[in-house]
Amino acid sequence: MSDTAYSNDRPDALRQGGEGSAADFFELLKPRVMSLVIFTALVGIALAPGGIHPVIGFTALLCIAVGAGASGALNMWYDADIDAKMARTANRPIPSGRVAPQEAAVFGSVLSVFSAMTMGVLVNWVAAALLAFTIFFYVAVYTMWLKRRTPQNIVIGGAAGAFPPMIGWAAVTGTVSLESIVLFAIIFMWTPPHFWALALFRSGDYEKVGVPMMPVVAGERETRRQIMIYSALLVPVTLLPGLLGFAGALYTVATAALGIGFLGLAFRVWRTAAGAAQDKAAKGLFAYSILYLFLIFSLLLVERLFGM
């Protein structure tokens, strides 16, 4: 005799899965984050010496995009408990009940393996190893280990977001070189001021769920100071491509001007006392930081495309 009985008397019987639409699963891939990943990876591919067949380049981009999406899905699976309590994330597919946690875990795992293996078989194994490491870093090191333990979470976790141009570069050359490390460093140094600006005007959310973001643990004054320090380190790093000779005068001049703007906004955040004025300054820096990174990588791309 079986020791399992079946019934369908629970109205929420399907919470074990099977409810989500294809769009819900697509949302698990964090498409907005993915778009920045695709763009920076594309710049890595375009800048790398030697060139790549367009079909292979497209395949590399696709693998990077799917790998980034897969880590997003695994992140949402692991963080569903805190996502449910934060206004910004409460409507994500898992906390809202549209996708079951185990569905997201399987979905993310399968896509992780497929993206890295496809990269290895169709592009090269150096790029595949970097992609696999990036997924591991984002899911295991950032999401599972650091995020809930240290206010340095996004400083170290930011490395995961900085890898895509390096993977793109490796897809073309099969190697990791100084130039690709510089591209990595730009995003790596950009991440702390970007996320801490967000955390300044969202710190209530993080405090509620116990994520030790810098403003929650070290206070807003210290966060503003750290934003200023990292911004001051970021701007010289963005000028390295010109110094190392893989970017031209247009890039160097425009990036220096954009950097002055970044420093100005960071300075305003640093000198603004807590309260509504601080939120306004932090929102300004946050919005500018997205445009800033996009423009810097666009400049690199434009210079390469037009042979400048």
Added chain:
Amino acid sequence: MQNDEHGRHKIEAPVWTEELIERRRQRNRAIAWTLVAFIVLFFVVTIVKLGGNVANRPF
């Protein structure tokens, strides 16, 4: 998981409403198209990698 009056595990059988059936159909279609795209990708990349050597093999 709940137990019934005989102490057996109860597994809730899904109630397949029309809407849920349609969503499942939509998911299945998405998986099917993804697999087709995957096959096409491998085929195209193989041709690209072989390049001019596509017919250069012993018969």
